[in-house]
Amino acid sequence: MKPNGHFGPYGGQYVAETLMAPLAELAEAYGQAKRDGAFQREYHEILRDYVGRESPLTVCRRLSESLGGARIVLKREDLNHTGAHKVNNTVGQALLAKRMGKKRLIAETGAGMHGVATATVAALLGMPCDVYMGAIDIKRQAPNVERMRLLGARVIAVEEGSATLKDAMNEALRDWVANCDDTFYVIGTVAGPYPYPEMVRDFQRVIGDEARRQCLEKFGRLPDQAIACVGGGSNAMGLFAGFLDDREVKLVGVEAGGKGLATGEHAASINGGRLGVLHGAKTMLLQTDAGNIIDTYSVSAGLDYPGVGPEHCYLHDSGRAEYSVICDDEAIDAFDRLCRCEGIIPALESSHALAEAIKRAPALPKEAILLVNLSGRGDKDMENIIAYKKAHGRA
């Protein structure tokens, strides 16, 4: 990585000048915390005693048998406190906020999982918390809005633009510009200006580090492929980070294909976008010819973001990771199969990664291991799944 967080041509710090000083302060503080044993101990203690780590690896016996090929193995981030991987990162950032003497947390959220995870650690550490959320997302993720409120956070509806995640992020940036002296902006994914992509990856790499060790313990070998869904890409980056140096492990990111790339209604920034600059980073973006950002679509609100973490673009270009596309219907099929074969209700986001594994497994030998990051649980998606099935005539 070059100075100021460039991953090849991607990343950087494309922000208003007023944010350059707080970003420098953050990069400095994070650099120190990263090397500070006491900080790392406290972070890992909270992950163990509060989040419930480590999360188990689960072999999908019935699902794998029904496919007749590789074994599908799940990294169970759905079993974390708050029900997703997001909390790994919010614990780290909130501890850092406290260490920096910041008094208040703000966050953006799409599906609400990062908002819930931020509200949770805000309660744990006794800090006030404001969460920006698009008005459309507030409607489609009502249970998470209630959860955030129960946890003591204020949920601020963002009505403008497309009233979704990108607009929530715009509003959080506006808040931060005005209040950067005492406010810490907890970004939920490996996007945004440096040092966020690197910092969020580091706080999420516990997923990959654990999974690597667990694979060696359980199977005596590494997985053949590590597969994760990619919206902004934090759960994927966390998983990949544990295996980057293991060249024999194929890394597979799965983007949300929505109704199909050809329809234009999707959220696949790497597969369907082009290079641009948004929210502080140079990255692959879904945008018009004129350079305005396009409203994305996916059945899964958590993947519904027009950009992607810059390091993913870099891994894509270098060939270290590959990025495929799974559409709504394939994700819903995978969701159903996991529910019925394994008794696990996955998040719709994670169902995209699972669908990719289901596609790949039959062609692979029985000894092969496909490690899938089950990044979250699906309770939050019940209403959407019922509505989707109703609309598409599926029981």
Added chain:
Amino acid sequence: MSERIARSFAKAKAEGRGAFVAYLTMGCPTLSQSEQAVDALIAGGADIIELGVPFSDPFADGGVIRSAAYTALSQGVTLDKVLATAKRLRDRHPDTAFVLFTYYNLVFSKGLGEFAAEAADAGIDAVLAVDLPLEERDELLDALKPYGIGYVPLIAPNTPIERVVESARGIENSFLYVITVKGITGARSELPPDLTGRLDAIRAAVKLPIAAGFGISTKEQAETVSMHADGFVVGSALVKRLSAEGKIEGELLV
């Protein structure tokens, strides 16, 4: 290389006043009304015009300019259309300095080389990209340089003086845009008490003219700021007036 910006500041200085930099979001209420409003601003005494390009994600702007951007976008206003308008304005106003005020993705996405050529053809004197700090600006500066188009660096309330000096380095025929407050664009009833001292310190550190902006909407604020800066920027107040009345006439500042 065009020297309209330097000449605008020199002229204002000779007349014992600060240069009046006026911002409009192009395309609100309509592109042709914006174009007429620029004529009115120049007739009313504005020295430098900032032509704002509407962007889908205006994260550095307050409510007035955001709302103007959404109005403009809903009518299909793009960078290309703003440049075409600029070209017509340039024909009518050969001496007025025009600054293209944009978010970086709009020009980056077009291709920096192609953008620079078209901006030059439209008679743009300088470019200001709100989300392009010192560390990232070289690729745009390199593209603008062959055409003699300047670049306007932004200076924030929390920018250290060494960084102000660094930001001014290599910049010609332009000015420093000094942001008066931590926050987003928009009129404010009071400017921060330490602003004048801050402007004095910046002016002492650099040779480029400095213009203060964000929050300035009244004649009194403009006069106060002009005692400590070479110019002042009025944006949201003008955009609001144009949005509400459809035209700008009479005194620009009250």
